[in-house]
Amino acid sequence: MNKALNNYFNQIELLRDYFDKGKTRDISYRKELLQNLYIEIEKHSDLICEAVHKDFHKSKEEMLITEVFPVLSEIKYTISNLKSWSKPKTVWSNILIQPSLSKIHASPKGMVLIFAPWNYSFYLAMMPFVSAIAAGNVVILKPAHETENVSN
Secondary structure: HHHHHHHHHHHHHHHHEEEEEEEOOOOHHHHHHHHHHHHHHHHHHHHHHHHHHHHHHHHHHHHHHHHHHHHHHHHHHHHHHHHHHHHHOEOOOHHHHOOEEEOOOOOOOOOOEEEEOOOHHHHHHHHHHHHHOOOOOOOEEEEOOOOHHHHH
8 A cells, every 4th residue: 555545544544533532522612613714714815815816817806705705604604503503403203102202413423525626616615614513523625636726
């Protein structure tokens, strides 16, 4: 097995171990991750726009309006709703098990792999990334090979 492939397998195992420790189940930890992501995107928005310009010759203004601002807005929205989304939902119980109470508990699935497409490369990578983090999963993000600068 070559060195790069071995490195990928090692990183996958590290992510699995991290998920298994249960830290991502904590709502406040997920919010902290999303707040840090928001800060980093905001801080590096010029670099993100520059990378997209190198890959697609999009203007900074177009990039901010179509990709960066919607992602920042989604992060804010997700942070403000995460607690209510995570609460157990009471649902109707089957008549055969009455008078019981049934609830649906949202829980993370584990590891999520996101393949980002080449068009709207930042937006279409970050939107599912935000949702996966909010849900308490660990994420492997594979950007499109056509977007070398955005990937970096």
